[in-house]
Amino acid sequence: MFDSDALFELAADAAEAVGFAEMAALPLSELMAADWAEALRPVEGELRGVLTSLAAEVAAGHQVLPSPSNVLRAFRQPLAGVKVLVVGQDPYPTPGHAVGLSFAVDARTRPIPRSLANIYRELEADLGIPARVHGDLSAWSSQGVLLLNRVMSVRAGAAGSHRGKGWEAITTAAVTAVANRRIPDGGSAPLVAVLWGRDAESVRPLLSGAAVVSSAHPSPLSASRGFFGSRPFSTINALLRDQGCPGVTWELPPVP
Template identity: 40%
Template sequence: MFSLAHLGAWGELPFFTQELPAIEAALRAETRQFLPPAPLVFDALERVQPDDVRVVILGQDPYHTPGKAHGLAFSITADFGGRLDSLGNIFKELHSDLGITRTRTELDDWADQGVLLLNTILTVPQGVAKGHAKLGWQTLTEQVFAKLARQPCAYLLWGAPANKAAARVDQTTNFKLETAHPSPLSAHRGFLGSQPFSRCNAWLRSQGRGSINWGDPEAV
């Protein structure tokens, strides 16, 4: 079902031989359409190799509206045209924090700068948020964090599942910011006003690793 040819070093994680076959079997038996499309499920890992990760943004599960999710946490396909919801609040906080107005909804340029945009659950049935929460995807998150433990990273943990998943991340060697989820239902509970982008960049600079350009990528 899934092609693992472009995972690079992530492909060495035990998850792909031990847990993934059972998840694939469950998805084959799934009567509902699942999102994102199978070729995009591992896009977050395919875009950023372990040694290149500077920042981890951890979400919950993909958008459950067709045509919206494309494998990167919180990112929305350019031609979606619907409500931005969580991403809209992320952009609102970005403007409040850094004075940056971002219009590009696809976040692949963040990934290209070393931002791992990972969800704790990598698939979702159409129209059913957290519908695949019990498939076993969380094991992959645990192993990703274990692999990243050898290098300091900035962790932006948005929502209770993200906070729980990163409970073992050492906050003495990493930058770790835990907030509410940017969803319209919870953003006002601590996400808005948390200044994640400026605080993350300040920490990266203190480590000599350079800032992330969170705004629209410059026109070529």
């Protein structure tokens, strides 16, 4: 039986031994949770093409973020368990920051990115939960919060550099799979989609009528234009409860 943690919890030296080229040759079931592998089968060719192009960038001397062991991390948790979808843009381009989950950074990163600091500021204003000094959001993802970047890789130091390289087809398929899940009685599975900013709004047509929480992006350039004061966290939990689903415990451990 495939161990879904195997590719994502390697020691640092072992992680680098599994490169993008090697990943491009592996079965999907060894790259992600089994139900994600099935859902993304229609775009398997596109995914292999993207991984091959990332390998070529590395071979040409460029640093690609996040590392191979983390680039598909958003698909580590089973598709069936997703109840909140948070759509980001593309990974942080600063080496050491990107970890494969939108808005999250490595637990050791100081200071945390300003967008994440603004998310914490709104979380405190909304629910009274104090901000953390770290940016490890794995406690959210383990509860079914899918932190998915629209574009899942970036060249170090060059924000947006992998847009139009093939990721969009893969994440379109992923969002569609999340929105179209059904429960045994034939109804839709509980879901709240969180769309912060224009890029995230582009997936709204894929959501099949799912509950949506939207506002400006938490970036310092736009947070004051509608993100602050939007109370997204309490709204998400209220919408989940309306669907008969437990809310998310948004408080993160003080030390991850």
